[in-house]
Amino acid sequence: MISDEQRREAIQQLQGAMALEVAFVGVANSLFSVLARLGAASPATLAREAGADEGYVTRWCDAAFAFGYLEERGDELALSDLGGAFRPEAPGTLVPFAVQSILGAHMAERAAAFTRTGERPGEVVLAERETVLRWFGPMLEGQFSPLFEREILPAIPAFGAAGERGGLVVDLGCGNGWYLRALAARWPRLRGLGLDGFSENIRQAEERARQSGLADRLSFREGDIHAFALDEPASLISLNRALHHVWNEKARLFALLARSLAPGGAAVIWEPAWPSQRTGLREIGRRAMAFQNLSEHVQGNHFLRPEEIEAALRSVGLTPRVHLFAGGNEAVVVGTRE
Numbered sequence: 318m319i320s321d322e323q324r325r326e327a328i329q330q331l332q333g334a335m336a337l338e339v340a341f342v343g344v345a346n347s348l349f350s351v352l353a354r355l356g357a358a359s360p361a362t363l364a365r366e367a368g369a370d371e372g373y374v375t376r377w378c379d380a381a382f383a384f385g386y387l388e389e390r391g392d393e394l395a396l397s398d399l400g401g402a403f404r405p406e407a408p409g410t411l412v413p414f415a416v417q418s419i420l421g422a423h424m425a426e427r428a429a430a431f432t433r434t435g436e437r438p439g440e441v442v443l444a445e446r447e448t449v450l451r452w453f454g455p456m457l458e459g460q461f462s463p464l465f466e467r468e469i470l471p472a473i474p475a476f477g478a479a480g481e482r483g484g485l486v487v488d489l490g491c492g493n494g495w496y497l498r499a500l501a502a503r504w505p506r507l508r509g510l511g512l513d514g515f516s517e518n519i520r521q522a523e524e525r526a527r528q529s530g531l532a533d534r535l536s537f538r539e540g541d542i543h544a545f546a547l548d549e550p551a552s553l554i555s556l557n558r559a560l561h562h563v564w565n566e567k568a569r570l571f572a573l574l575a576r577s578l579a580p581g582g583a584a585v586i587w588e589p590a591w592p593s594q595r596t597g598l599r600e601i602g603r604r605a606m607a608f609q610n611l612s613e614h615v616q617g618n619h620f621l622r623p624e625e626i627e628a629a630l631r632s633v634g635l636t637p638r639v640h641l642f643a644g645g646n647e648a649v650v651v652g653t654r655e
């Protein structure tokens with residue numbers, strides 16, 4: 318027998334999903350940002366200024382009003398405080414939540430289909446939604462750069478050591494390049510090379526490095542992590558949420574990592590910390606990790622326990638140390654070449 322409470326909970330969950338779906342339509346079409354610039358506008362003006370279709374924008378305005386993103390101001394509409402928080406340029410923007418909800422729905426639908434067939438098509442599935450793909454980098458930056466700047470960077474001595482010494486930092490699977498921008502902005506003697514398999518990520522990384530005035534020290538290349546080659550030994554080689562994508566060929570990758578580091582250099586590997594016991598997944602902060610691991614399966618990947626990364630670093634002669642952040646949900650494993 319289904320209780321009223323179970324039904325209420327399901328309705329609440331559905332409302333939450335719909336709210337983020339409505340937000341995503343606004344994000345993908347710059348409707349929050351354009352309305353912020355206009356102050357207040359009719360749906361027709363908003364559509365014109367955003368270069369979007371009036372019919373869709375009119376319907377979106379109704380839905381965004383219903384979910385509290387817009388307020389009426391006379392005959393016009395303006396952003397509420399909550400709506401303002403979905404502007405990509407708002408400090409601490411809520412955009413990553415909207416993007417994640419749509420990407421999550423897409424990956425869950427794919428997982429539903431492949432659960433019957435067992436197919437695991439790989440990374441291509443991520444790129445199937447054109448409106449989502451270009452938000453992939455900003456989503457990750459919004460989710461993880463505050464934690465990096467606030468907690469991870471100050472806690473890991475390898476960053477300061479590389480920063481003082483200068484030289485080359487390599488980011489394998491660099492996304493939109495936010496991590497290299499953070500390091501290069503802090504340490505002027507560092508140069509950065511980012512590698513990623515998605516051309517859209519490389520395009521955004523180059524553009525943002527230019528906008529930040531760091532393009533003379535940061536370069537980005539489209540390519541495969543498995544076959545990276547450097548012109549000089551690196552002070553630091555990082556993989557942020559990228560190792561689980563290439564774990565199937567870990568022996569070759571870790572040998573290449575160790576060979577590519579300068580003496581005293583370090584490999585810095587940041588991954589979600591998969592718990593050793595299933596009960597750990599019930600913690601509220603780990604639910605998203607469990608959901609994402611289902612979508613990783615579609616891509617041919619799975620999340621790793623920090624001990625597995627530690628062992629892989631040790632196997633190629635690097636000295637590993639595990640650092641945990643975000644209540645133990647995020648692991649940064651540093652492997653130093655002594």
Ligand SMILES: C[S@@+](CC[C@H](N)C(=O)[O-])C[C@H]1O[C@@H](n2cnc3c(N)ncnc32)[C@H](O)[C@@H]1O
Pocket residue numbers: 454457458461489490491492493512513514515518540541542543556557558559562563
């Ligand atoms: C979860 S994203 C993390 C991106 C970025 N490091 C960040 O933290 O924002 C993983 C990245 O690894 C890249 N990637 C996965 N497998 C790759 C491969 N074999 N070669 C190059 N890039 C790869 C993907 O394109 C994606 O940008």
